[in-house]
Amino acid sequence: MPAPFVIDRSSVTQVMAWVLTALLPGILVYVWVFGPGILVTLALATVTALAAEAAMLKARGYPAKPFLTDLSAIVTAWLLALSLPALAPWWLIVTGTLFAIVVAKHLYGGLGQNIFNPAMVGYAVLIVSFPVQMTQWTGPLELTGTPLTLAQSASVIFGGDLPRTLLDAVTMATPLDTLRTGLLQQHTVDEIMTQSIFGHYGGVGFEWLAGAFLLGGLLLWALRIISWQVPLAFLAGIWLAAGLLHFFDAGRFGAPWFHLFAPSVMLGAFFIATDPVSGATTPRGKLIFGFGAGLLTIIIRTWGGYPDGVAFAILLMNLSVPLIDAWTQPRIYGGSSRRSKEPPA
């Protein structure tokens, strides 16, 4: 073996373990706001992801242990699970996870080779294929007032019977859905915002979830697991785009704070857009990547066919990564000015 003969103690497993750890505040708040159903979703996604990972590794002739223990499959599973409605049916969870691991990850070459974020591919496939199930969210307990137990949640997820009245009581439109529907019905933003689902910045409960994801993201940044460029540029893109629209027509466009304090934005900014494999690698590239994703999110939310646009925005930016990287190669030590150092794309 050649030099160097010493290494830092870091490992892929350690990086992924920290990402999972940083998701815990979000999961706790999720349970507190929406009930324990998410735990069932997380468990099911995790088991599916590990099984799919093991099967694909075997099929591709890779050793199972080093790749199963790198925890990357679990990160994908959790990110997808946290993007799904709290009481999504089991087959939705399994289908999304399988698509993420089998197609988006392994068919693209496995760990480190996927050009798209697997969790977002899984999410995109589900929202395109099953829009009804994907938009059937449970409302925050604060509003519905009817907490489901873990067993009841599991029962709903696995297709068990639950009194229709109880289910109707817990499901409701998300704040983004509400805003979208309201705007389509020619209401102004101010009128819509008077509805009970809206809290201080975002939706009731939803804003807490967003805050918890932000907290986990700051932990990752403090540990230097993620760099500051992507989340900051992502949030700046959201804030600037939403702010600009809101400034020109506050009646038709939601306030920037409302857009920022959606859980999907915080999860996307700190956990998904920061995925190193599918993201830009240069410092300036990360800024462009994050800002582009933020901008696209608002554009899709405002003019697109879906209430939220984080997943599609990130996937579109994933697509642009080779170009961004090639055109943002930084100046090297002893190199001439930036402009002349750009290698051809």
Next chain:
Amino acid sequence: MSRTLHTFKGGVHPPEHKSESNGRPIHAAPLPKQLFIPLRQHMGNPARPVVEVGERVLKGQLIGAADGYISAAVHASSSGVVTAIGQQPVPHASGLPDLCITIETDGRDAWIDHAPLDYQAMTPADLRMQLRDMGIVGLGGAVFPSAVKLDPGAPQHCPTLILNGGECEPWITCDDVLMRQQADTILQGVAIMRHLLGSTEVIVGIEDNKPEALAAMRAAAQKLDFALEVVAVPAIYPAGSAKQMVQTLTGREVPSGKLSTDIGIQVFNVGTAYALARAVHHGEPLISRLVTVTGHVLRPQNMEALIGTPMQALIDVAGDRDGTTGVLMGGPMMGVPITNTGVPVVKATNCILVKSAELFPPLPRALPCIRCTRCADACPAELQPQELFRFAKAGDFGRAQEYHLFDCIECGCCSYVCPSHIPLVDFYRYAKSEIWAREKEKRASDLARERHEFRLFRLEREKKEKAEKLAAKAQAKRAEIAAAPKVEGTAPSDADAKKALIAAALARAQAKKAEATPKNVDQLSPETQREIEEIEARRAKIRELAHQPLETDEKKP
């Protein structure tokens, strides 16, 4: 006076492990029975052997002469008899043997006559050649002939001289210990460097994890008759790399693909300054150096070892232990694995690091790159190691070069921080060697093509020259003929000239034909002539008979 220090990007903080070896006094390593002195211990051309097998040599005697400008001499490290000149194992990453002079030592360690040089009386060129012939090379690791580096090219070309006491590699302490104990001699060497380079600013950069060395050098600097600044630089690997030291001390960057002298800065290692002072003030060629022997040994320490001493001899002095898993020459970040500890200490040997499973656990299995760019954050050359890795792995060497592969200093920071434990530097070395091999191949084929093209050109040229010669000759003839009638006053017509030409050509042809007639019919003796005439007469008679019709036959009814 305090200098504004600058920071370079990247760098890592591996465990230093300096205290193991820097506390003990310097001992001279024992005189070995045999010395193996490689002729290639420096950059450039290897030295030419100037002794023969069986020859008795003295300590300090020239045994290999410098061959060319970028070369350096090698000397006998002790007295004895040359027993062999041939291939011997040497410490090199390739593991291949190289030409060495083997000396059986006689134990007397008897010096050859040597005297200090009056360097101020010598011309700079003479002094540099003297240093080359005393085998002075950079002892920081690159072993580049110092004489070349001490040529400023033009006066005032090198205003800044930096003495590098960074020694940022973990485990190695030979520069630290040398500065603690030989600060005065080191600065004597600096004075000579300054004299040759004409530098006006002299800075010594020492990592701030060496307070004793800093104090000793500062004390020694007080006694100098020129200004010299001893600066503590933050300890971060690779602060002791020349380019990074330049940036830390001056805030300037060595332009990509250029040398520090292009921005008026020359950098020398402290050990080189010491060797230079010994050479000039004591007349001693470079025959020994300070070597750190550390790691998995009983008594880690620094030893003054003769060049050519088998490494195992040094390990034995430091106390060989069970559980050794390998030996490195150099530090853990950039060192070269040594498979055979019988290889000699060479001018580049700053450290012999003995490994054990506890100190150097085997590296974990490499996983795929996840593009986390920790390597890019750690890279002091500010490269994108993850991209270089991708291109090197794919065999896309052109793109690797576009992404500045050759600016990589192989410091190992990227591999050190890689969470996937990819031996990145190895991929860069591979890509570099492939590119070099291809360029060599390309040069060879270019040369062959050039030769072929030149041959075609030469044939064409010869043909053209012949044609031109003929044309010139014809032109001359025409002029001659044209000139003749002029005298007679009649203008020659074109047809006349042509006719004349044809006539001349005919005449020439006839002359040629005459020349071509067989020579044996000229000047025959009268007897032979008579014989020929007789034969001719006989042949004429026969011919006549043959042509006479046979009347009898014709008249037959």
